[in-house]
Amino acid sequence: MGLFNKLFGKKEKETLDQGLEKTKSGFLSKLTKAIAGKSSVDDEVLDNLEEALVSADVGIETTVQIIDRIEKRVAKDKYLNTSELNGILQQEMENILVDAPEAESYTFASTLPAKPYVILVVGVNGVGKTTTIGKLAYNFKKAGKSVLLGAADTFRAAAVDQLTIWSDRVGVPIVKQGMGADPASVAFDTVQSGVSKGADVVIIDTAGRLHNKAHLMDELSKIKRVIQKHIPEAPHEVLLVLDGSTGQNALEQARQFTAATDVTALAITKLDGTAKGGVVLAIANQFKIPVKFIGMGEKMEDLLVFDKHEFVDSLFSLENK
Numbered sequence: 612m613g614l615f616n617k618l619f620g621k622k623e624k625e626t627l628d629q630g631l632e633k634t635k636s637g638f639l640s641k642l643t644k645a646i647a648g649k650s651s652v653d654d655e656v657l658d659n660l661e662e663a664l665v666s667a668d669v670g671i672e673t674t675v676q677i678i679d680r681i682e683k684r685v686a687k688d689k690y691l692n693t694s695e696l697n698g699i700l701q702q703e704m705e706n707i708l709v710d711a712p713e714a715e716s717y718t719f720a721s722t723l724p725a726k727p728y729v730i731l732v733v734g735v736n737g738v739g740k741t742t743t744i745g746k747l748a749y750n751f752k753k754a755g756k757s758v759l760l761g762a763a764d765t766f767r768a769a770a771v772d773q774l775t776i777w778s779d780r781v782g783v784p785i786v787k788q789g790m791g792a793d794p795a796s797v798a799f800d801t802v803q804s805g806v807s808k809g810a811d812v813v814i815i816d817t818a819g820r821l822h823n824k825a826h827l828m829d830e831l832s833k834i835k836r837v838i839q840k841h842i843p844e845a846p847h848e849v850l851l852v853l854d855g856s857t858g859q860n861a862l863e864q865a866r867q868f869t870a871a872t873d874v875t876a877l878a879i880t881k882l883d884g885t886a887k888g889g890v891v892l893a894i895a896n897q898f899k900i901p902v903k904f905i906g907m908g909e910k911m912e913d914l915l916v917f918d919k920h921e922f923v924d925s926l927f928s929l930e931n932k
């Protein structure tokens with residue numbers, strides 16, 4: 612994503628490097644062990660690489676694909692030095708990560724493809740959905756955009772309260788109704804207000820109850836239908852928030868949400884402080900949905916626009932600068 616590289620400054624790289632420390636400490640030590648003292652890429656090297664990837668929660672399926680690609684590129688028993696092999700592994704890990712179609716790529720600062728640009732945020736409770744919405748609002752606002760939030764998670768009073776706290780903290784308006792109100796009605800009001808106020812970005816929070824797929828599907832499609840009464844092309848983004856620290860469980864949530872609605876992008880949170888950062892590769896690869904944002908901490912500044920090159924590069928970098 613050339614578009615994002617410009618925005619990936621020293622500060623972002625530091626946040627990424629620090630946040631991924633746990634993931635890479637396990638990964639890199641196994642990687643080093645896999646290659647150390649080897650003079651050729653034999654089955655043992657490949658087995659050890661496989662172990663390094665699985666231990667970082669890249670998941671069996673994706674790991675096997677990466678190893679297969681490496682095997683195809685590297686003639687068996689051919690000598691490669693450590694940096695050559697690292698380079699190939701790094702490239703193949705990047706290749707696994709899907710890019711958003713050019714038309715759907717955006718940064719906080721770039722001109723958005725629609726006005727208002729409507730982002731519907733989905734995900735189960737506790738994954739960091741509200742925090743991510745707050746961080747998105749902060750970043751868009753900082754880039755000079757007007758933002759409106761919609762509290763369509765009306766199932767729990769706490770969800771509306773929490774979103775209100777973020778709207779105050781960031782200084783952006785919020786549309787809400789009473790607890791138990793119809794989520795679709797809140798979404799309708801929010802988009803209507805966004806249109807009449809000329810907002811650049813409308814971000815709508817939804818309830819993430821997973822106990823019943825049919826229910827989730829109905830609720831999300833109803834929300835979409837009412838939004839489309841105002842803007843037929845909206846929502847422009849359905850952003851699924853997943854908690855990266857739950858590793859393979861996040862994959863299960865992705866499975867359920869992608870079955871219930873058309874998810875267009877992923878935000879993976881809580882990658883700081885977990886050794887399971889490789890799950891980003893597993894999720895992107897398995898669902899072929901681009902990761903657009905990653906959460907690297909609880910503060911407003913801790914949401915990064917995902918850059919696959921920088922992400923993989925960080926997994927391989929030995930020390931924090």
Ligand SMILES: Nc1nc2c(ncn2[C@@H]2O[C@H](COP(=O)(O)OP(=O)(O)OP(=O)(O)O)[C@@H](O)[C@H]2O)c(=O)[nH]1
Nearest residue numbers: 735736737738739740741742880881906907908909
């Ligand atoms: N370390 C870390 N914590 C995060 C991140 N994102 C969110 N959190 C924390 O995770 C917890 C849950 O976040 P919420 O935003 O409240 O989660 P939610 O999905 O909206 O859940 P409910 O509000 O319960 O519906 C909070 O304590 C956040 O501060 C992140 O990227 N890193």
